[in-house]
Amino acid sequence: MLFGGFLQTRLTAYYSSKGKHILENAGKIAMEAIQNIQTVMQLTKESYFYNEYCEILNTIHRSSITRAHILSILFSITSAVVYFSTAAFISLGTFLVDRDTVTFEDMFLVLNAVVLxxxxIGRELTLFPDYGRATEAATNIFTLLNQKPSIDNESKTGGEIVCEHFNGQIDFDHVYFNYPNRSESTVLKNFKLHIKSGQKIALVGTSGCGKSTTIQLIERFYGVNMGRLLIDSKDIRSLNLQWHRSQIAVVSQQPVLFDISIRENIAYGDNSRTDISLNEIIQVAKDANIHDFIQLLPNVSDYFFCYDKESIIFL
Ligand SMILES: Nc1ncnc2c1ncn2[C@@H]1O[C@H](COP(=O)(O)OP(=O)(O)OP(=O)(O)O)[C@@H](O)[C@H]1O
Ligand SMILES: [Mg+2]
Structure with missing residues (x-):
């Protein structure tokens, strides 16, 4: 019985971990297709992604059926053992009573104790599969909770450069970088770049050559693998992360607007204050050349208007 229960636990844990990977892959395909639905439609690839998704789900369907069969056979054997052993015990008991080795009362006493x-134990063993699943789920949760990011966003360590001495000079000093999930492809190889304070530069290159990666390294979303990235001749790793990021303003390729008013969206740019006046907001909007556009939006008497999704795309 114990062996049966052990086997059930192991098998359940094995199948649920196998199923998890398959479901993850199916989820990835679905997310990819949904997120890029316009491109998928443009390329008329709807049925391709649909078939890929179904194919992966079929795999898990087949393995679920195999699992159900194996587990039910094991469950029935484990449960049947109780009844077979009761029968064997009664046979042995009656044989011993017949030979006057034990009394009838003693036989029933022992029989009841053993059967009970x-x-x-049998009832508890039926929980073994759940125990297997719970162990697997707990392991996943603890793995996630115990993960230590290589760059800690909350870190309070590292220095700041005082305002008067901060120039914003940037140096990529023989930098090598690859994304952690793509160790085989080096994006920056012995990359050298010197940007003087106040200098305006443009990174120009083919798609995928590493322009956005360079910016992400400056924002310190990733750390360089080899070489150094210097801000005002100080290694970026020695600077306080929160301070460093607060010195940078980025307008990304795909700007993100939060689902709140224009005023609040603009005010998010300055984390150091909460009392940003409307006049100041309008001034920066004028500087960014979007004030006239905002005025054209429907129902916008002031900057409290919330963008709808169409406006976000248009912007
Ligand atoms: N998060 C990521 N994980 C793994 N690889 C990535 C990631 N982001 C970008 N890459 C890969 O790194 C390389 C450089 O990408 P990057 O986005 O820096 O290029 P880019 O020059 O900005 O291109 P584009 O002109 O299309 O914006 C590409 O091969 C890209 O596929
Ligand atoms: Mg880019």
């Missing part, structure tokens, strides 16, 4: 114990 076996039933209890």
């Amino acid at each position: 114990a076996a039933r209890t």
Whole structure:
């Protein structure tokens, strides 16, 4: 019985971990297709992604059926053992009573004790598969919770450069970088770049050559693998991360607007204050050349208007 229960636990844990990977892959395909639905439609690839998704789900369907069969056979054997052992015990008991080795009362006493114990153990063993699943789920949760990011966003360590001495000079000093999930492809190889304070530069290159990666390294979303990235001749790793990021303003390729008013969206640019006046907001909007556009939006008497999704795309 114990062996059966052990086997059930192991098998359940094995199948649920196998199923998890398959479901992850199916989820990835679905997310990819949904997120890029316009491109998918443009390329008329709807049925391709649909078939890929179904194919992966079929795999898990087949393995679920195999699992159900194996587990039910094991469950029935484990449960049947209780009844077979009761039968064997009664046969042995009656044989011993017949030979006057034990009394009838003693036989029933032992029989009841053994049957009760076996039933209890059997009942508990039915929980073994759940135990397997719970162990697997707990392992996943703890793995996630115990993960230590290589760059800690909350870190309070590292220095700041005082305002008067901060120039914003940037140096990529023989930098090598690859994304952690793509160790085989080096994006920056012995990359050298010197940007003087106040200098305006443009990174020009083919798609995928590493322009956005360079910016992400300056924002310190990733750390360089080899070489150094210097801000005002100080290694970026020695600077306080929150301070460093607060010195940078980025308008990304795909700007993100939060689902709140224009005023609040603009005010997010300055984390150091909460009392940013409307006049100041309008001034920066004028500087960024979007004030006239904002005025054209429907129902916008002031900057409290919330963008709808169409406006976000248009902007
Ligand atoms: N998060 C990521 N994980 C893994 N690889 C990535 C990631 N982001 C970008 N890459 C890869 O790194 C390389 C450089 O990408 P990057 O986005 O820096 O290029 P880019 O020059 O900005 O291109 P584009 O002109 O299309 O914006 C590409 O091969 C890209 O596929
Ligand atoms: Mg880019």
